[in-house]
Amino acid sequence: MKANDRKDSKVSHQIPIKNVEIHQPNNNDGYKPRDQIYVRKVTGVFQQLRQKMNFFFLALFALLPWIEYNGNQAILLDISEQRFTLWSVTLWPQDLTLLAWIFILSAFLLFFVTTFLGRVWCGYLCPQTVWTFIFIWFEEKIEGTANQRKKLDSQPLNANKFWRKALKHFCWGLFSVLTALTFVGYFAPVREVFIDFFTFNASFALAATVWFFAFCTYGNAGWMREIMCLHMCPYARFQSAMFDKDTLTVSYDATRGENRGPRSRKQDPKALGLGDCIDCNLCVQVCPTGIDIRNGLQYECINCGACVDACDGVMERMNYDKGLIRYTTEHELEGKKVNILRGKLIGYALVLTVMTSLLVVEISSRVPVSLDIIRDRTELAKENFNGDIENVYTLKILNKSQNDNRYRLSVKGINNVKWHGEQEVFVKAATAYTLPISLSVDPYELDSYMTDISFVVELVSDTEEVKLEHESRFFNKR
Template sequence: MTINDKSSATPNKSKTVVEQHIPIKNVKIHGDKNTGKARYAPGDQIYVRKFSGFFQKLRQRMNLVYFAFFLILPWLQYDGHQAVLFDISEQRFTLWGLTLWPQDLTLLAWLFIISAFLLFFVTAFLGRVWCGYMCPQTVWTFIFIWFEEKIEGTANQRRKLDAQENNANKVIKKTAKHTAWLLFSLLTAMTFAGYFSPMQDLFVDVFTFNTSLAMAGILIFFTLATYGNAGWMRETVCLHMCPYARFQSAMFDKDTLTVSYDSNRGESRGPRSRKDDPKELGLGDCIDCNLCVEVCPTGIDIRNGLQYECINCGACVDACNGVMSKMNYAQGLIRYTTEHELKGKKVHILRPKLIGYAVLLIIMSSMLLLEIVNRVPLSLDIIRDRTELARENFNGEIENVYTLKILNMSQTDNTYKLSVKGIENARWNGDQEITVKAATVSTLPISIAVDPYDLENYMSDITFVVEQISPESDAKVEQESRFFNKR
């Protein structure tokens, strides 16, 4: 493409033509051999063909571990309580021996930031592998496809079944498939809800029909969401709803490892016998079997170049390698590679972008660990008596009334010692030792009395001190307040 920019500096001087060349990569879109139309239109039903290979076995094992982890985690118990519980109603998150409160939102913020930069690092290095191997949408989609294969058969059998008119066989298979989908979606919804509500109580309430209307609504919503996303929408979520698919290209470079087709080796493509020499026929290694398209869960043709729809699952790699082995050709026509490698250039594994992400990850992870180590599982909130700032008691002392709220953020019952400093000879009225149960708040009303001769100003700064004495610990918190004199 050429852009002619004509400009004149002065009226009497000749015009200068400046040519700016914008690089364009021409991509040939290959269509159906008979009609010439695109093999897949956006609204077409994609019948993913089953194919085995190294990357598909790796993906299946990773999906199994991921799903088992998701399913089992909320059932685990730790020290008498659910190991992982994000209790929104009680405003506390429990992670084994760590309980996080609203005061600890900075820790959660650090976790989210680190997770985002880890995703950026992995994407810059290995492309969109998160989508292909770990994304819940991909995992659940392949699980739903597994139900389809077991009930309706192979991709060709499913295609023929959908083309049939309604009959008993079709109705039975469709009913069985959708029933399996809905039951699995309900299991998913109940497990997901178990991260936010005690799991054992939740399952008992559901199976005894004793759950609340709010929880029933949540379960219905997530059941239908799972059923719709993994059963009906599938690749539509990846292509049109997932924001990651849109901004991933900003993290790619020419050394990013992606699933790519080696056009220099594969073109020109065309069918041939296994005994034929492709060089004599003027053909490349690609036999145009279309198997790489049939196994793709998003229905793209990887031979058209890198596309944002590609989720780097490696299904087309396994399919192509299987065909190459049968044709006695070298594997790797479609493979995980980089743009530089395909062009015969040197691949740079260590590059500024990756190093920058790695350094940021180390710094942020160190700060998170430092904050966790220095975290004091104790909080103190002081509420003054607003009706009367100061009063004179029967001993002639000036007295201020306070309400102390002590939050035990640990998972054990602790005993604390309370004191005040800042004014000489201040007298504490109330309990100075209190036991607070694990993960609870205890309210303690007290008053501080001071001889008026010890007060030099109308307002004095004081500090309340709470120290843990049992079990023995270094946990200690100090909170400033004010002591008022009578005018």
């Protein structure tokens, strides 16, 4: 083959290049990086369900820190004292494996729910969504409907606009402060948090923490809103890895809806060559993230069902069947069989079952007392005035329960040992007791330079048996 022929053949296999015009926004073409979304109010089955769930969990969030158990705050994640109190259970740094189990279990539960029901966490339970809808509720009550809010924002500043905007931001700010105080109340005694804050006796760290979380709440729910869901939340990015064609998501039935177009109720859409979608754009107007669900599945969709309720209302007024936009699967839209029990879902369920069982076993086998042993670092062993070999220890007994207890201490693994110090101690609930003791032994009882021993802690009680052993060493003088 000649050189020119080879060159022509090479050129013929190249991918044709298409010039694409790229829009470069500037200050004069009206382009905005983000247009404000005026969410239109909608009623329906899913919005009633969402509102009831939001109210329940919001009330739970507000009330839980105030509940007491055995005279103490039932839920207190006290970071300064390094202890987490959950009703009758107190978790210490030694129990962080339990927290790790709980977090891992929660993650797999989220994976399971996402695989089955899509992004319903975002639409019904996510704090960002809940607080955003609460802030929108304030907007509706003070500034009016979506169209009224849009009209108000387009007006120049006047007395009506000023007092409405001022009242709205005051309500936002007050609700943000109350949210921050309640949140901080999970990590510090809630009564002291509220009293110290409103009496101006709070420490700098407490006040700064409250104002920081109040600012975050105000900014996220009042201003950023869908930006958090679209650009900052990692869940929106990796959720597609859990989706499949049998996952229930909010979807538009294009086969039934297209071609879309306006018409009167009396006109036959088939005679006009139209589908059921009347192109009213209500599904876009009620969407909190501002997307058009008719463009297909999008990562911005939070599965809140607002567009479903809006479309069902329109279909009902047009005397069409509901469900043009509905919770469905890709397989159902394609007319294929839906597989509810599939490998991925069964796998997540099995993992959840195994991990839940392991967590239950871990909690049930947890001993409500721990013992730390600290040896005297200056001298491993010494000879006392009786000629005995003596080792010095510091025992730290940690009462993990919610009751004041008395414990009996002993040692085994060595014969004729003498205990110098208290052998029965009283430890208050969820506190640690430090006990310095020493052990002495006749040197003729020691066969080697180092002897394995075990310290034993027993609960002094007629109704409950708690016993813990902790290994240590007894050293002889060389």
